[in-house]
Amino acid sequence: MHDLLIVLDEPTASLYPAEVDFMIGIMDEMRKKNTLLVVEHNDKVIEKADHNIYLGHDGGKNGGYLISKDEYMKLQEGSLPYRFFKRTSCDTRVLDSDYVDYAGSELEIPHGSILGLCGMSGCGKTTILRKILPKCYEDYLYVSQKPLKGQSFTTVATYTKLLDEIRTCYAKALGKDKGYFSQRGKGACDKCGGTGVIEIGSFYEEKLFDTCDKCNGTGYLQEVLEWKVDGVNIYDIQQMTIDELIASGMNISAKADKMLKLLSDLGIGYLKISQKVKTLSGGENQRIKLAEALNDNKYSMIGLDEPAKGLGKRETARLLGLIYSQVSKNKKTFIIAEYDTMFLNYCSYFAELRRKGQSTTIVFQGSREQLFKDKKNDIRNWLTANPEELK
Structure with missing residues (x-):
């Protein structure tokens, strides 16, 4: 063709x-x-x-x-200063899986640092993150790029519980029942039921909708829209992006402020908080999951699967900045499967997997300095050595 x-x-x-x-x-x-x-x-x-x-x-x-x-x-200009995070401790885990034959290889886990898993596609990096490590550590969380779980009307605000904080803020400030600030509660438009649209027919078995003429698509009763905090009603605040909401200076709650900052630091401050989660990309899904995990602070170890996928250099540097902060301030451990050489350049430790026949073995594992001294591994040919670090 x-x-x-x-x-x-x-x-x-x-x-x-x-x-x-x-x-x-x-x-x-x-x-x-x-x-x-x-x-x-x-x-x-x-x-x-x-x-x-x-x-x-x-x-x-x-x-x-x-x-x-x-x-x-x-x-794309501007980069993150490289930092070497010396592991606080280290243990080894035998790689054993029904999905991949690791030939008895043992993976060294450097705690309090960043471990980059690298190797050809199909060599079993994701299996380590998704299947093996969850069995080894109770305080480990695997964060994939799979779609967020939710219903068709689930938004960024509802998934991250930001909307619940906003509704509480409005109810307290205005002395009203919290249910009035929900499109599925007392504040819902009585014509469209809070959906903002009216079904007008179908075409080839597909339902057709038009904007509700009573609420003009907001999904709220008119009286609710007249109630405002800092000059903004409950519908208008949901039309803001994450960064716009931060810039507004509105004091919602300490919980909301922490989540908003995490989302912005992860480089997705451009998302409207009312955006449906089903419209998000894989990278956006993963970063929202990561923000949720860091906000809860329940896990000391986090596995990320291709976090730089679909990101430009500026966005990658911003994501790395947050990871560096979490390792430095909270002593988190990150195990990251990645192909992006810019991202891998900022890891402190590496494990390179290589497929040989039907099995996979670890051909190198160690610190960044050891990586550049070992001439047998492949990944060193694709990374940039830091002269100051490798003296």
């Missing part, structure tokens, strides 16, 4: 550096007789393209604008 427009959405996102080169070779063959439109963050793919389109400046309503290459490159 030829003369096709082929759209590829981040084809290198979950690939090891060597696999990226292989994928670029495939794309080179595909574009000989076709046109490829590729969404990517990988520098190698960007350099190989015949023409690049840059979008900015941020996510959400502040993004999606065409910007120049110079503007894009300026947005």
